[in-house]
Amino acid sequence: MDRIDGLRAFVAVVDSGSFTRAGQRLGISNKLVSKYVAALESQQGVTLLNRTTRSLSLTPAGTRYLGAARRVLSAVEELDAEARAEEGALTGRLRVTAPVTFGEMFAAELTRDFLADHPALSIDLHLTDRYVDLAGEGFDLALRIGVLADSSLIARRIGMTETWVVGSPDYLARRGRPTHPDDLRQHENIRDSNAAMPHRASFVVAGKVVGVALPGRITVNSAQAVRRLVLAGDGLALTPSFVVAEDVAAGRLERLLPDCAAPMLDIQALYLPQPFVPPRVSSYLDHLRARLGPLLQTAPPRDS
Structure with missing residues (x-):
């Protein structure tokens, strides 16, 4: 076994927490990862990893060895990069x-x-x-x-x-068009749970920051699902502009409160x-x- 292969396998197991995930990361089987780590331990004459059927953990020797292993692999990577620098080849x-x-x-x-x-x-x-x-x-x-x-x-x-407030023509015909961020409190808001604060938003109005609650019955962890619900007329949404720019351009959705700056993301x-x-x-x-x-x-x- 090449010692570098052993070092790569050992570090990958530590970083990923399992031989299986380490194998996926390295593109080899988990059995080969285990073989590389065992060979490395045999070469060093120490046990680097405590293994049970449920978990893996570093031994004291493994903890000391890990930092040096990372430095060696980093140096090898740098040498490889230097060797390919003239050709600009990435592998x-x-x-x-x-x-x-x-x-x-x-x-x-x-x-x-x-x-x-x-x-x-x-x-x-x-x-x-x-x-x-x-x-x-x-x-x-x-x-x-x-x-x-x-x-x-x-x-x-x-x-x-940018983030835009958008709604469908059908929804706006039924519920009215907000003219100030505070008006969003009176509407159904489709919230994206991937946002930092899905239930609140901040706008700049006349140079002042205005914080607004976004009440609503639907919160979903998908920007595309938010878009589809707004297209269906189920509510308004505050969403990244790139998600809905094509719909706004085509008239399927309307951009609201364009003069009230919403957060840049x-x-x-x-x-x-x-x-x-x-x-x-x-x-x-x-x-x-x-x-x-x-x-x-x-x-x-x-x-x-």
């Missing part, structure tokens, strides 16, 4: 997670463009509105929209989007803190920053 696999609606509209195209420039690279794009554990599930990057909870992850802004890429950011990660970040802005300005059409 390996990049695992990215993104929200479903955003991913369907933009991340897939951004990924396709990137792969066209780097034929030796592969990308695993996982779309979910769930907040994934990057270390535990073996992801290199997570794309997120809006205010982020405090964490140890490194965040890089790759774009911004950061679109951010998050990754684990590490002494050396792999070139495939830093290059993909640069690609996102350069390409996302123009795409947001010309949001693609979607099925109604």
Whole structure:
């Protein structure tokens, strides 16, 4: 066994919490991961991991060894990057997670463009509105929209989007059109639970921040589901502009309160803190920053 393979397997098991997830992360079987770790322990003459049928944990020796293993792998990655610097070749696999609606509209195209420039690279794009554990599930990057909870992850802004209040012509004919953010208290609001505060919103009116409650009977963890409910006339919604821009342009929805500034939302890429950011990660970040802005300005059409 190559010792580097053993180090990679050991670190992947620690980061993901299981041999199975480590194997998925490395693209090998869990049995091979177990074999690599056992061989590494035999070479070192120490037990690095406590194994039970229900859990894994680091031994004291494993805790001491982990930091050195990460430094060695980081150095190897840096050497590989230096060796390929002149050719600009990126290799390996990049695992990215993104929200479903955003991913369907933009991340897939951004990924396709990137792969066209780097034929030796592969990308695993996982779309979910769930907040994934990057270390535990073996992801290199997570794309997120809006205010982020405090964490140890490194965040890089790759774009911004407006939030719009929208409603269908049918709903507005029945319930009336709000002319001030306070009027939203008298309406049915379809809330997206992915928002930082789905039951409240802030607007800037005449230079002052106005906080407004958003009452409603439906809260759902999907921007696309919010859009469909608003199209059906079930209520109003405060949603990222790219989700509904095509519907507003086509007259299926109306943008409301355009003179009352709603929050701008950061679109951010998050990754684990590490002494050396792999070139495939830093290059993909640069690609996102350069390409996302123009795409947001010309949001693609979607099925109604």
